[in-house]
Amino acid sequence: MGDPGDQLDEVIGALAAGRTAAQVVDAEGRLAWVSEQMQLLAGVTEDTDLGLGRHLDEVLEREVWNDLLTPEAVATLRRELHPRLADPSSAPLWVLSLDLRVGGRHRGVGMLGVTLRHEDGSPLGAVLIYAPLLPARVLALVSEGDEAMFTRMADLSEPAQRPAAVVFADIDGSGPLSRRLPTPVYFELIRGVTTAFDELVARHGGIVGKHAGDGASAYFLRDSHGSDAAAAGAALRAVQELPGIVDEVVADLAESGAEVRAADCRLNVGAHWGADLFIGQIVTGGRLEVTALGDEVNECARVEQVATGGQRLVTKNLVERLDEEGAAELGLRPRALTYRMLAELTADGGAAGGKAERDAGSLAVHDLG
Structure with a gap:
């Protein structure tokens, strides 16, 4: 023995x-x-x-x-x-x-x-x-998620103040598009775009926020990336890559016979930096998600609402979090960029424009497109 x-x-x-x-x-x-x-x-x-x-x-x-x-x-x-x-x-x-x-x-x-x-x-x-x-089929669903992102979400069980980059995205002209396409095709489009968005966020070390209809959000936390510059760089990289992944989704649908083109599906994007966000889990019997509250979240939502025709509007606050190395990797020259006040882009006077001008009109933004 x-x-x-x-x-x-x-x-x-x-x-x-x-x-x-x-x-x-x-x-x-x-x-x-x-x-x-x-x-x-x-x-x-x-x-x-x-x-x-x-x-x-x-x-x-x-x-x-x-x-x-x-x-x-x-x-x-x-x-x-x-x-x-x-x-x-x-x-x-x-x-x-x-x-x-x-x-x-x-x-x-x-x-x-x-x-x-x-x-x-x-x-x-x-x-x-x-x-x-948990039943095996439920465990199988959970296992389909990105493990690294789930780990980052698990780290947020205690809500706290956490600086982060925020990204909002929404399909431009989704109302007319949903009426033109057969409902099953439109559903496949939204599911494909949502899945691609989530995978992109996970690949760049972010956390997926709420999905509502054809809209999506994400957070890139300083805690996860080690610095403001790294978190901002990850968010901006995701914003840069969004059009390409959406085009791939549309191309796959078109190959299946759907009458949809890349020009029909452009994502309007807003990206902003939140220094004072309060971020944590919301867990109920029917969902597990991470949400962020703070003025900068509302401002980012307004930036995205102002974007049209596939614009990718990023705020000066976010871009200036980059360091020289990060900017070079993104192909950006922050010193050469020019900005416009968000209020200048709301000339249509619509409801969304009025709210944006009221809540975030003084924000300086640049279109990455």
Whole structure:
């Protein structure tokens, strides 16, 4: 019979190679290991004392685990684990339903327990693996999303002030277009544009905001990119690439026989910098999204509303966040750009123009188109 410590280390090494939320306890019921994913769920920092090497009864009294596990979950773990470690005849596998507290909400999870034993049947320890209680088809839908973006969204469980670049986009003349095209074709167009927009935002390290009809929004946080310049550069790169990806969507539809051309589907874009945005998750029974509130969000929406014919209006506040290297990578020469006041572009006097002039008329904007 090998050394128990070595054998547990082999189990831990195998688990660490995966990406599961898991814990390992030894034969005495002491916490031997906590996976990285479990630590992320618990909000562990470098200073957090997980209780490694301590008996699970003591560990479960620590603040970090009390914050994560509901009292009922703690009681269930204590009741179920100890007899299974002590009784060689107990089933090697067991499944429990537990509630965790994540992001201020109770989340039901399934826990798979695996009792570890030596060849002679004596206890070696146990593995506790946590997994979401979701049907396979729901998990399949979630897995289709961009993992890196979901991770960035998970980091925003606590709303806080976070500087970011904001991008709004909307299809120009979508009303006449929706009436001209068959409804299934128009739906495919909107779905294709929305999907392409989301993929582009993810590729450049952003977070997708709300979608409403044929409109979309995105945020590029300084926290995610490391600096104002990097966040602004990522947003502007996405704005530069938007026309190309929309043209690809339209071309694919046209190949399928739809009567739609690139000129029929131009995205009007507004992009702005928000130094004082309040950004966080909104999680309900029917949705998970990230939203931002602040004057700059409203101003960006007005900039986009003023854009026409596929204009990509970016504010001076955003462009001047770039450093020299970032500007060069984008092919921009900030010192040579000229700007116009948004109020100058609202001469039609319509409702949208009036609101834009009132809320953001003094903003200086440049058309990247």
